[in-house]
Each structure stands twice: as structure tokens, then as C-alpha cells.
Amino acid sequence: KQEVTQIPAALSVPEGENLVLNCSFTDSAIYNLQWFRQDPGKGLTSLLLIQSSQREQTSGRLNASLDKSSGRSTLYIAASQPGDSATYLCAVPTDSWGKFQFGAGTQVVVTP
Amino acid sequence: DVKVTQSSRYLVKRTGEKVFLECVQDMDHENMFWYRQDPGLGLRLIYFSYDVKMKEKGDIPEGYSVSREKKERFSLILESASTNQTSMYLCASSLSRGLPSEQYFGPGTRLTVT
Numbered sequence: 001k002q003e004v005t006q007i008p009a010a011l012s013v014p015e016g017e018n019l020v021l022n023c024s025f026t027d028s029a030i031y032n033l034q035w036f037r038q039d040p041g042k043g044l045t046s047l048l049l050i051q052s053s054q055r056e057q058t059s060g061r062l063n064a065s066l067d068k069s070s071g072r073s074t075l076y077i078a079a080s081q082p083g084d085s086a087t088y089l090c091a092v093p094t095d096s097w098g099k100f101q102f103g104a105g106t107q108v109v110v111t112p
Numbered sequence: 113d114v115k116v117t118q119s120s121r122y123l124v125k126r127t128g129e130k131v132f133l134e135c136v137q138d139m140d141h142e143n144m145f146w147y148r149q150d151p152g153l154g155l156r157l158i159y160f161s162y163d164v165k166m167k168e169k170g171d172i173p174e175g176y177s178v179s180r181e182k183k184e185r186f187s188l189i190l191e192s193a194s195t196n197q198t199s200m201y202l203c204a205s206s207l208s209r210g211l212p213s214e215q216y217f218g219p220g221t222r223l224t225v226t
Contacts, residue, residue, distance in 0.1 A: 031212045043116075043202055043217040089155075093212030097162060098143045099170075100215060102155040 135203030
């Protein structure tokens with residue numbers, strides 16, 4: 001069974017620092033990997049979807065890398081801002097129909 | 113942009129009531145999902161649907177049922193609400209079956225059962 005782990009569970013950085021968020025998965029035969037952001041009491045917002053054939057995917061200040069062989073993905077957020085404070089979750093498909101297994105998330109606080 | 117809407121942001125119901133949570137997506141997605149999210153337990157899949165009138169149990173279907181009469185609408189039903197069903201409920205959709213594609217989430221419904 002696919003297991004997804006996000007370490008650390010929480011992270012606090014001063015404004016301007018780069019954020020590095022980690023996601024590990026046990027079964028490397030994944031089709032893609034998705035990163036989400038969740039604000040308190042809200043739904044999940046899709047940030048990036050990285051396909052298994054890609055090594056990186058970029059959107060603005062966000063960059064996601066994928067290393068299938070080692071079962072890891074990293075989300076980089078450049079020049080963090082207080083508005084980046086949220087919980088970040090990663091998810092990988094568990095079958096070809098589109099069910100996903102989610103990590104528990106990393107709660108990020110960016111202090112001014 | 114894909115839009116997934118949920119009928120209520122907050123809902124308070126009494127034990128034993130029948131509860132309906134509605135989810136609508138406007139992008140002709142084939143797949144729709146219902147999750148619940150609880151502190152320390154993360155996101156757990158309750159039910160999913162790959163097509164109209166088609167449904168499959170997820171990891172925690174007990175106490176829930178679903179209905180998908182139209183492609184854009186996926187309803188979660190709590191037949192007899194209990195206090196342990198107090199939770200945040202999240203609906204999601206994705207494009208097509210046979211291909212794991214990007215999931216889009218609604219804003220969530222915070223359900224409290226008293």
C-alpha cells in the first residue's frame with residue numbers, strides 16, 4: 001500500500017527565506033504527484049501537478065522536483081512571504097482511476 | 113478555471129438526523145470524490161464516483177452513502193448523523209477515469225453533530 005510522508009510536520013521561517021518542503025512515498029511507480037495548499041478552515045488549492053516523466057515543474061515562486069527512484073518530491077518556495085503561511089500537502093495516485101493518497105501536510109508559518 | 117462548490121460552509125445537525133451534503137463541479141469532470149478531514153488523521157476518502165450512477169467505497173464508507181444522478185453533482189448522505197461524524201467534509205473532482213489527473217477541491221463543509 002502506498003504511504004506518503006511529509007516531514008517536518010511544522011516549520012517556521014522569517015520572511016524572505018526560501019522554503020523547502022519534503023514529500024516521500026513508498027511505491028515509486030507513480031503516475032504523477034500533486035502539491036496543494038490549505039488555509040485554516042478552507043479547502044485545498046492545487047499548486048502544482050508534476051508528471052512522472054518530469055523532473056521539475058515551476059509556477060511563479062514555486063518549484064516542485066520529483067525523484068521517482070528515491071521516492072521523493074520537494075516543493076521550493078522562493079523568497080517566502082507571510083501570505084505563504086498555510087499547510088502544504090502532497091498527494092500521489094494509488095490507482096489508474098485517480099484515487100490519491102495524501103500526506104499529513106507541513107504547517108508553515110512565515111514571520112514578518 | 114475549474115470550480116467546485118459545496119452547498120454549505122457550516123452545518124449544525126442533531127444526532128439521528130438525515131444529512132445531505134451537496135457538491136457541484138462545472139468542468140464536466142468524470143471523477144468526483146468525498147473526503148473527511150480530521151486533526152491528526154488527515155484526509156480520508158469516504159466515497160468516489162467515476163461516472164453517473166457509479167460509485168465505489170473508499171477507506172471509511174460506514175455510516176455514509178452517496179448519490180450521483182447527474183455528472184456535475186455528487187451528494188454525500190449521512191443516513192443517521194452521529195457525533196463521531198462531526199468533521200470537515202471536502203469534495204473534489206478530476207477530469208477523467210483511466211488517467212490519474214489533477215484534483216480540484218471545493219471550499220469544504222464544517223459539519224457539527226450535537
